[in-house]
Amino acid sequence: MSAKEFPGRDAVQAKGWLHAHKWLLARRAAQLGFLALFLIGPLTGFWLVKGNISSSLTLDILPLSDPLIHLQSWLAGHVPETTVITGALIVLAAYALIGGRMYCSWVCPVNIITDAAHWLRHRLDIRGGIKFHRSTRYWILAAVLVVSAIGGVVAWELINPVTVVYRAVVFGVGAAWLMMLALFLFDLVIAERGWCSHLCPVGAFYSLPGAFSILRVRVPRRAACNNCMDCFAVCPESHVITPALRSEDGHKPVISEPNCTNCGRCIDVCSLDVFEFGSRFDSREKTQDEPGEPPVLHNAA
Amino acid sequence: MTDTETHKPRSQDRRRFLAQAARSACGAGIAGLGLMFLAKQAQSLPATALRPPGAGAEPDFLAACVRCGLCVNDCPYPTLKLATLGENVPVGTPYFVARDVPCEMCDDIPCVAACPTGALDKQLTNINDARMGLAVVVDEETCLNFLGLRCDVCYRVCPVIGKAITLVREANLRTGKHARFIPTVHSEHCTGCGKCERSCVLEESAIKVLPGALAKGAIGEHYRLGWKEKESRGESLIKGIIDLPDRLPGRIGK
Numbered sequence: 307m308s309a310k311e312f313p314g315r316d317a318v319q320a321k322g323w324l325h326a327h328k329w330l331l332a333r334r335a336a337q338l339g340f341l342a343l344f345l346i347g348p349l350t351g352f353w354l355v356k357g358n359i360s361s362s363l364t365l366d367i368l369p370l371s372d373p374l375i376h377l378q379s380w381l382a383g384h385v386p387e388t389t390v391i392t393g394a395l396i397v398l399a400a401y402a403l404i405g406g407r408m409y410c411s412w413v414c415p416v417n418i419i420t421d422a423a424h425w426l427r428h429r430l431d432i433r434g435g436i437k438f439h440r441s442t443r444y445w446i447l448a449a450v451l452v453v454s455a456i457g458g459v460v461a462w463e464l465i466n467p468v469t470v471v472y473r474a475v476v477f478g479v480g481a482a483w484l485m486m487l488a489l490f491l492f493d494l495v496i497a498e499r500g501w502c503s504h505l506c507p508v509g510a511f512y513s514l515p516g517a518f519s520i521l522r523v524r525v526p527r528r529a530a531c532n533n534c535m536d537c538f539a540v541c542p543e544s545h546v547i548t549p550a551l552r553s554e555d556g557h558k559p560v561i562s563e564p565n566c567t568n569c570g571r572c573i574d575v576c577s578l579d580v581f582e583f584g585s586r587f588d589s590r591e592k593t594q595d596e597p598g599e600p601p602v603l604h605n606a607a
Numbered sequence: 608m609t610d611t612e613t614h615k616p617r618s619q620d621r622r623r624f625l626a627q628a629a630r631s632a633c634g635a636g637i638a639g640l641g642l643m644f645l646a647k648q649a650q651s652l653p654a655t656a657l658r659p660p661g662a663g664a665e666p667d668f669l670a671a672c673v674r675c676g677l678c679v680n681d682c683p684y685p686t687l688k689l690a691t692l693g694e695n696v697p698v699g700t701p702y703f704v705a706r707d708v709p710c711e712m713c714d715d716i717p718c719v720a721a722c723p724t725g726a727l728d729k730q731l732t733n734i735n736d737a738r739m740g741l742a743v744v745v746d747e748e749t750c751l752n753f754l755g756l757r758c759d760v761c762y763r764v765c766p767v768i769g770k771a772i773t774l775v776r777e778a779n780l781r782t783g784k785h786a787r788f789i790p791t792v793h794s795e796h797c798t799g800c801g802k803c804e805r806s807c808v809l810e811e812s813a814i815k816v817l818p819g820a821l822a823k824g825a826i827g828e829h830y831r832l833g834w835k836e837k838e839s840r841g842e843s844l845i846k847g848i849i850d851l852p853d854r855l856p857g858r859i860g861k
Contacts, residue, residue: 347680360699361675361723369723375673379724382670387725390673442631449639457646459669463699464645469674470692473699477676480691 313539314575321577329570336412344476358472359413360463361390369393374511375469378454378461398515404568406516410502410509411542411569415471419486420502423493424542436497440545440565443510450507467501468508503542509565517564523572524584525550525559526592531580537572547572551580558589649697654817656702657799659687660710660737661719661727664820671726674699678718678727684711687718705801705816710739712766712800735767740799741822742772742792742814750813752788755779761790761803761814770796772803790814794823 317326324331344362347353356363361371371393376386386394401409410417453461463469467485474482493500502509525531528551537551538544546563548554573581652658652665659678662668678701679687686708690696701718703710712734719727731737742761744750751758752774765772774788792814801816816822836844 353680356680356721357675357677357723360673361677363677363721363723371675371723372673376724379671379673384667384671384724384726387723387729389723393723438634439627439631441628442634445631445635446638449635450642453639453642453646457643458666459646459649459697460673461642461646463674464642464649464697469699473674473676473689474691477679477689478691481693482691485692 313536316534316536316577317575319577326574329574333412333569334418337415337418340413341415341472341475344472348476358469358476360469360472361393368396370397373398373515374508375460375463378451378463381451381455382458382460401512401519402515403519404516404521405519405564405566406512406514407509407565407567408516408521409512410506411567414468414502414508415475416467416486416489416506417502419471419490420493420499421542423490424499427494427498428539432495435495436500438497438500438504440504440543442504443507446505447507447510462507466508499542503565509567513564518586520586521568522584522586523561523566523568523570524582524588525561525580526582526584526590527578527580528553528559529591530578532578534577536575536577537581540571540575542567542569542571559591560584560586560589562586652697652702652818653695654821655704655706656690656696657705657710657740657801657816657818659701659703659718659727660712660716660734660739660798661722661729661731662739663726663728665818668726669697669700671724672700673724673726675723676701677721677723681717681721683713683717684708686710703801705740705804706812707805709801709805709816710737710798712737712798735796735798737798737800738819740801740816741794741819742797742799742801742803742816743822744790744792744813745815746813749809749811750790751808752790753813755782755785755787757788758808759788759790760806760808764802764806766800766802767796767798771798 314326320326340359343355344358347356354365356366359372360375361369363369369389369392371390373394376390376394380386450462453459465485467489470482470485474480474486489501493502497504531551537547541547543563543565546561546566549557549563550559550561553559568583570581570583573579573583649669650666658665658668659682663671674689676689676699679689686703687701688703690698690700690702692698696702714734716731716734716737719729719731722729744753747753759774762768762772762774771793773791773793775791776786776788779785779787799816799819803814804812804816807814831844833844
């Protein structure tokens with residue numbers, strides 16, 4: 307399973323740089339955009355959105371709240387007010403439709419840090435390190451809920467890097483940059499894709515409402531796949547691709563694993579346009595001969 | 608993966624799965640323990656950090672606050688801050704330091720109105736009922752009024768003037784002929800806003816707002832204040848009290 311030196315090179319040659327980074331750029335814009343929304347208020351005095359990612363109020367009307375944080379608060383013994391219950395339900399419903407882990411790839415600012423670490427790890431050819439099992443995050447999620455219940459605090463918020471980064475940007479940095487640096491180094495040297503894909507309980511939580519989400523990455527042209535493995539090299543949760551791409555046990559041409567983050571990077575780096583965003587219920591496949599199919603370009607030797 | 612790998616005997620698969628699960632569970636357990644220590648540590652708030660109006664006791668507050676910063680956003684003064692990582696206040700929770708910027712006690716209490724979770728209690732509608740802490744004259748040796756001057760600054764800046772802090776007149780025994788005006792805090796009126804601490808003219812304030820739990824004593828439940836009981840009943844609790852002989856100088860043994 308050795309990935310090529312630069313996954314996505316074929317795609318850049320076939321589709322052009324911009325097209326081969328389309329979803330990546332969109333994601334970065336979204337992640338920074340959400341942060342910017344919270345910054346408009348403090349910087350300009352026009353409070354489009356107040357608060358931060360744990361609980362916010364948009365235009366003094368729309369409450370949005372992080373369901374995991376409020377679940378911990380409830381376990382810690384606090385009965386939440388209706389505002390936050392509403393806010394948390396809106397968030398849950400949205401992620402149930404579009405895929406919970408889109409939080410990770412399209413909203414969470416930590417993703418930018420760990421993606422950068424992964425990119426550099428690949429560039430510097432750093433190998434080895436600790437390998438966590440992907441289920442570890444669910445155990446940590448369980449531990450967080452237990453500690454909240456026993457300790458009577460919103461336990462994960464004592465260290466949650468997601469909200470630490472958000473608060474650092476919106477309310478003042480403090481020593482938060484040290485935590486960002488630690489996360490970067492952890493993913494760079496200690497464990498490949500360690501934080502976001504193996505340990506983070508926030509991602510683990512959001513994978514649950516998204517288990518049956520409508521929006522999914524589909525593999526309608528899987529017949530055209532030439533096994534270049536670029537998608538596996540860039541996918542933060544590469545185990546999710548195999549069943550759909552390889553048609554294991556008659557798997558539909560849809561990546562249905564809840565831990566697919568819908569980041570769309572596989573769509574970007576595929577020179578043959580095997581992947582696309584679509585609906586979970588769409589099981590159509592396209593064959594090579596269909597019109598609109600891009601020509602098969604050269605494959606790097 | 609090769610075919611031989613995927614078609615291993617079932618028992619070996621199961622054993623590996625169980626070992627993997629056990630490892631993950633233990634790892635998460637250790638992480639949980641670490642988190643528990645952090646949680647316990649987080650309960651100890653430094654005495655200088657005061658919570659916004661409407662916050663309950665610290666353990667209740669930590670269970671309810673989601674660290675969203677909406678109260679900080681809506682505070683019209685630079686009073687409220689969110690604790691950043693590395694401070695000894697639980698990260699992301701709102702607080703203020705009286706000596707830096709005290710609470711201005713807004714009539715509409717915007718911080719409480721902004722709180723989405725109820726960590727700041729919406730039952731608090733009159734800011735004078737807020738109990739963010741309790742002012743305490745911590746140093747009688749440096750307080751100018753105790754030294755015999757008429758500083759009175761804490762008394763004058765108090766938003767609940769004449770109630771939360773009163774000046775109790777007593778004889779100045781040092782000079783033998785002057786009066787001292789002793790600043791005296793009354794907990795039934797003090798909101799803990801911190802204006803007195805902020806305004807104290809000394810280099811280090813002689814009056815400080817402390818968290819209620821630190822500042823207040825608690826009389827044992829078995830105590831009855833005789834004079835109060837008498838007031839409410841209209842008569843003494845104990846009838847036919849024995850009148851012991853008064854021992855006065857020069858009249859011992861009457």
